[in-house]
Amino acid sequence: MAVSFCGLRLDHPIVNASGTFDAIAARRAFGDALLRDFPFSAFVSKTVTLAPRQGNPPPRLWELGAGMINSIGLPNKGLEGYLAHDLPELAALPVPLIVNVMGSSAEDVATLVRAFGEREEVAALELNVSCPNVKTGLLMGADPGETAALMDAVRPHTAKPLIVKLTPNCASPADVAAAAEAHGADAVSLINTVRGMAMDPRRPGEPWLGGGTGGISGPAVRAVALTQVREVRARVDLPIVGMGGVQRGRHAKDLLDAGADLVAVGTESFRDPGAGARVAEELANCEDLVHTQQPAPARIAHDG
């Protein structure tokens, strides 16, 4: 099931969702077995920012019946730390590297894009636009105009593929995707996490998460992902990386049917570190692609 995406040739259509797999930490836990059985056809880094970030105070996780809420807060070593420590290690991965970057101004993002764009270890860049523009106060990825301005500012700085990662927390991700396309994006990816929160069961009225609010991921957002991917596909011709709640081959199949070209597995890797490879295999073998146990003809159908 080899696929081509923005000029990259990938062994199968399943990559990881940014921030849900740390290949360097996984190497510490699993050793070289990780490289032998690497579950994804490309590796997407966690979001890198210009300056280092500590991330949000704990607790950072809240479990839902069908997923989780996180308020990790994008901890990372910052551009310099990443270039010095992480990039050399990630260059040893058996798959192309896509670096995800974020900044609170177009200039910051441009700096990141230029710096990573120059590195041959980097195959493509993903722009996390779920961030308020410090100048306008608007969430960059929630507003087509902001996204257009961002693309105009960063596009000149690299010839490498630029993937705009859309936020689901807006009225029309398709409008934002269209703006990204018109202003030079090579692909879009969606969905990022859906804004949500939980109350602390022991401190009435206080949020559980150290960051207050967080982002919902996992099966609870699958139906949101599906509809947004379909809406975006109806508006743009760009390749789409679809994600949100993928646990099985048939969930990936649904996103591909809805218009995605690649599918990213995020939260499911927490439950099963090999989920990427398993989903790719289920997809390739058309295993588990039917929802119900019995074929249609012999039963009383449900469609009135």
Added chain:
Amino acid sequence: MAVSFCGLRLDHPIVNASGTFDAIAARRAFGDALLRDFPFSAFVSKTVTLAPRQGNPPPRLWELGAGMINSIGLPNKGLEGYLAHDLPELAALPVPLIVNVMGSSAEDVATLVRAFGEREEVAALELNVSCPNVKTGLLMGADPGETAALMDAVRPHTAKPLIVKLTPNCASPADVAAAAEAHGADAVSLINTVRGMAMDPRRPGEPWLGGGTGGISGPAVRAVALTQVREVRARVDLPIVGMGGVQRGRHAKDLLDAGADLVAVGTESFRDPGAGARVAEELANCEDLVHTQQPAPARIAHDG
């Protein structure tokens, strides 16, 4: 646990969510027992439009592990049919009646508001603004300006309480709530369903729902509701009707703690028609208000 809401005195803080309980149909199924044990402290009607609507073609329902997606399409008898047939029957309910209305232009909504505002059977009106403005093409409830204009158009037509029902499918429901408040709303209610869809397991690439996309409700959206209620509370002083995935007293408690004044039970009534009364009771008795089975002190805490 009697509460006062927009001048109405209610026996407890639990009402139904619009479109999730049909008191007239329930009367056919349960007879007078329904009136004796009416589960809600006020009854909110399904959305009424100016002209009658058939609703969307089936299938209209898709089940999720933690909720459902519906594309019902707002079937209703239209203003005249409602006034003639439904209103007299609903007047017999033992609780105040709140009529939910929607229109595709400010004039339509104004007509509905005026007509219902004149009826003494009607205690308050809820405006479903999850509808595109046919003139501007914008979703009324996703845009603060649209909502302000709508309020300006309808506010003069009634002195009865106007509750604006916000949509979660926008970048900032709090901005919309602030606009509603500034332009004369008496309360806001949220959340409406979250846009989502499912693929037909038997027809690859085709949506399952007759309406294509639908709205997600139930536990899957509870964390979304909680965060939006909190964000809206931080911005407006209006009373808030909070809803989204409430199944137990502690879910209602969380919404109240987040800033809601009333809580609506929607999808849970499908599983348990008496859910409204049960939630009110759990809330009053502080039953089930703690998430975990054991008290904090004696265990290894989780908060590292």
Added chain:
Amino acid sequence: MSAPRPDRTLAPFGRRRLPVVGRETFGPYVVLSVADADGPAPDPGQFAMLAAAERWGGGADGRPFLPRAFSVARRHGDGRLEFVLEDVGPGTERLCELEPGDDVWLLGPLGRGFAAPRDGRRPVLVGGGVGIAPLMIWGDALGGATTLLGFRDAAHAAGAALVPGARVATDDGSAGHQGFVTELLAAELGGDVEVYACGPPPMLEAVRALCAEHDVPAQLALESGMACGFGACFGCVVPTRDGYVRLCVDGPVLDAAALAEVA
């Protein structure tokens, strides 16, 4: 709200938790018995919404979440209700594994059941697969009736034991008549009969078309996806000549004449 004249047996308001008191299998079908001594006697053709009291959820994709609709198949004098289940997905799978000692949540009886045959017509009951369920209680009420049952194969035809004396057709001829149950029905349509049918949509459509052709009245027990069962969600609509109707309150039994087609 003036008290309407009830056109059905009313359900107590609220779901009730009831013990499972029996489980028997007939080929692929499970007959689940639930003790409901204080509940009303359902009209034949009425249904109930069922959910397991424990572990409802957590199956494939986390489902089931909503309760499921099942025709009441029989009621014993002690209030015991029988349901005939076929495992076709996460909800029926869970219900099919219940044993005496487990509990269910039950809401019902719901909907409008079968009406007596018009003008003293002779009732003919036609069932397909698990559609046998409402015909059992209806046959009981009628004191017996000609019953024609269609099944996929002999394994499924084990379900025919639930209606002693029924005539059977199987798609593959491995039991009874080889062919569709409508072929057995065609031979019955000579005199003044009224047909009562429940089964998969293609079978119901064949029954409808056949009866229309022979000018024979028919009452069809339909299915559709239901969230609530009591008219709350507007999810269960089926198209009729008069537009959409909610099957849970206006059905599940509809007069064939009201339908242009069973889709």
Added chain:
Amino acid sequence: MSAPRPDRTLAPFGRRRLPVVGRETFGPYVVLSVADADGPAPDPGQFAMLAAAERWGGGADGRPFLPRAFSVARRHGDGRLEFVLEDVGPGTERLCELEPGDDVWLLGPLGRGFAAPRDGRRPVLVGGGVGIAPLMIWGDALGGATTLLGFRDAAHAAGAALVPGARVATDDGSAGHQGFVTELLAAELGGDVEVYACGPPPMLEAVRALCAEHDVPAQLALESGMACGFGACFGCVVPTRDGYVRLCVDGPVLDAAALAEVA
């Protein structure tokens, strides 16, 4: 990516489905045995992520969804792993009801375990409640060590049977010393000792403060909410003097000196 020198026993990549082969209770604690003949021998202090292979989900609010972290409490020569569980929520509730014949998904061993005592110091093991688990395998590896265990009451102190010879304190005095286990520890801090502790945060904080006061080195096995267990989610951080560290890869055992406080 140059091969780092492993500072831990590596986990096979991927979770493995393993049979439950034993279940014993000690008061409120359940000792679950899992057969892992092909798995590596964990370092004392390492943990595994566990989930029931069936019915993981569908409990309160539909949880559990994620796997849960548990210290490896013992490993037998045949690869059998023992875990000591306390039912505190939907995940542990489900795991506590598993019986031989059921399967679990296991990922591990994970994290960094205990380091040998510095400069030939005498190890003193201090546990609170279910924090006994990692001390069992560490005590085994040390060939026995002074072990002090604190429990809420005599019912919980039944867990002390897991470490023969351990001295016990209970909050209510219903078994052993009445009071905190740190009171027993204080009496041990005279000579050249190194303390190894696992238990609830207030206990660990008391141990940390006491050891700091007496200038005694201590290694603390901490807990935090974990989604993945292998460094993927950045959810399990705890604050150290050097900022946040991920407990699943940089712990769960941390040197007390690295911590300003156990919160």
